Amino acid sequence: MELKNLPYKLYLDESEMPSTWYNVRADMKNKPAPLIHPATLQPLKFEEMQPIFCDELIKQELDNDTRYIEIPEEILNFYKMYRPSPLTHAVFLEKALDTPAHIFYKFEGNNTSGSHKLNSAIAQAYYAKKQGLKGVTTETGAGQWGTALSMACAFFKLDCKVFMVKVSYEQKPFRREVMRTYGAEVTPSPSMNTNVGRKINAEHPGTTGSLGCAISEAVEVAVSSEGYRYVLGSVLNQVLLHQSIIGLETKKACEKFGIKPDIIVGCAGGGSNLGGLIAPFMGEKLRGEADYKFIAVEPASCPSFTRGKFAYDFCDTGKVCPMAKMYTLGHDFIPSPNHAGGLRYHGMSSVLSQLYHDGYMEARAVEQTKVFEAAEQFARTEGILPAPESSHAIRVAIDEALKCKETGEEKTIIIGLTGTGYFDMLAYEQFNNGTMTDYIPTDDDLAVGFAKIPNVAK
């Protein structure tokens, strides 16, 4: 591959931006299993989802057949404020590693939400606005999704109610203030504003909250308030659809600049980034037109793919959401508190779970001190201080590049660099001080979660 005259940052022109999302489900022989109703164990019908989700988003959630879905003009216009995002040639990292491998990263952090989450937030806000809704509710943990949704809602003048896990609300006041600057109402969860919040506060006085509880509160407010719906930033099929913009741009840039990726690597929490990044490449692989090695990277402390079960499970701890078939550690699994950064979700996108189950992608679990070593090396050579989540992918990309150094192979590696770590400096501080530790759950630890997976035949 001739890379000599390549610019560092491979930008598409605005006119080359994709105008459709790509729905990888259309090319999957084994479709992802449908969401089921926890009471009836039957696939959820459109009408059953309507109290919770926006109509158009339900259609996208259920649509396993339409390959390309047009991006509405209003969303495209918003995308143009921060997209196309650059595919950057990591020349300084390559030099530092002294590897024959070619490393590129698709950087989604150049927007105020600091991550790729904005790609789906703006779509979900748009459809809510189009349906004439007053507002949306959601939960946020570390705050990337809540920030993205706040920005999207400010743009469409939609009301935005965010339930933020209490410990993050208190420890990440800056994230909270970004959301408030965009006009969102941010409530620490569990709150005293909902039945489920009051119940949890009564049962666990002084609790600092959990994502599962925040989801339950957000859903309760959505279904009990006139003109509100609930929105979610990962896991769902619709989210992967919106995030396909990442992969479509990446693929187009590869074609424009003559890059042929061998390995595409991304971090996986709920799967929104990885699913979007690999989508069009996976499509080629599914159709037998090309082959790529896809690597999903997850924390060793929350190893859904590598140590989870492929089974139906609740999407939330509170069991108010539907059940999904996915790689899961059990909805009661809670990662060790020593784990920094995101990727703490017990389950995984059904689409990615099916693809992994069918052998179309690999997964690796990595320990966090090694992840932060990679993050530091990347920051010092490439200038960008990466999010802890993204740094999982950087870790494995560096490992693969070092393998190339041993074998002399000139592989081309693409990293999904989902975001920046500017609001994650507490974790970096631990690392800088040498007080960061690793934690790998024992089989007994995992058994606690697994025991809670309901036994659904399917």
Added chain:
Amino acid sequence: MELKNLPYKLYLDESEMPSTWYNVRADMKNKPAPLIHPATLQPLKFEEMQPIFCDELIKQELDNDTRYIEIPEEILNFYKMYRPSPLTHAVFLEKALDTPAHIFYKFEGNNTSGSHKLNSAIAQAYYAKKQGLKGVTTETGAGQWGTALSMACAFFKLDCKVFMVKVSYEQKPFRREVMRTYGAEVTPSPSMNTNVGRKINAEHPGTTGSLGCAISEAVEVAVSSEGYRYVLGSVLNQVLLHQSIIGLETKKACEKFGIKPDIIVGCAGGGSNLGGLIAPFMGEKLRGEADYKFIAVEPASCPSFTRGKFAYDFCDTGKVCPMAKMYTLGHDFIPSPNHAGGLRYHGMSSVLSQLYHDGYMEARAVEQTKVFEAAEQFARTEGILPAPESSHAIRVAIDEALKCKETGEEKTIIIGLTGTGYFDMLAYEQFNNGTMTDYIPTDDDLAVGFAKIPNVAK
């Protein structure tokens, strides 16, 4: 002006990036007054500066004649990691204001230091490395400059010692950790590691420090350590030279896309951003080739241009640095603690001071609550949460655009958007909570600073 088919983000190709800096002093009839030695009151000679500054940077500091100075390849390569920066058409802000004005912003925040400071940091680190030095020392207040310098030093594997004003060190731990992640040694100032630090700690037990004190400590360590020099992120001629990359890119993008600016507006603390942004446009104005309205925006609480004196003054409170002729509030002037964000410097670049004195640019002082109102409006419409500093320029640009709405004039306004506010959320929190207040110093307040300006005939 036909803007219909303009993309939102006006990018130069990498091949169109400027390969020289532009030295506006070459086109000034009245050159900026030289730095003088506080003891002899004579212009500082090269040899007198050598213990403090790198040789090549002293040459640039003293060079009032060379119009274009080549950017070394290593610096150009680093620039390519985050430059060219986009000149963005603020279509959504225009719509929100319902103005016939055309608004563009040159965005310098898309790098981990979060501001334009990196443009000069990498140049200064490069020349220090080239001179065979071990490292550099500097001070930082809010932390943008310290972060930028840390990144630059990590890239060239130079030692970096940052004295960070103690109150910021404690209140902005995240900034501190970004610097540490890049390998910098960050010391709260006043420290017990220097004579001047020990003296100040003894005289003012429990002091939370000041920029003036941090400068003194950084200079002491530089001159007393083998292989170290001191570097500074603003005010100096050399810094404005490096920052001319902002204006050169802006001008090239204007030419490429057919934009003719009427008004160019930037915030002014020490002048590094504004001086860089306007440089090549000012050159045209000085040579009589074109006319532009340049507006320097400063906080009403620290009004160097609008209420300062044009006189020789010390650059630092500790009087260890040379004296410069500039618009100054007196080196003992300390802005009210209620003032959020940067732009707290008592003086101003000698270059900009001379140009302002000679009538080539205007200045406006704005109050901070109005600044944050503009910041919020910009964040909600354009997606980027701006730094408080940059928001001063946004305030005035919005005011000018609203004037156009009244008069029907279709003026073209360019804003220097120096950076993001991600590490300034304490100030946003004050604004969001409605507890932010304004402060305009009385003439008596200012007299305290003015009284300390030494009476140097020149």
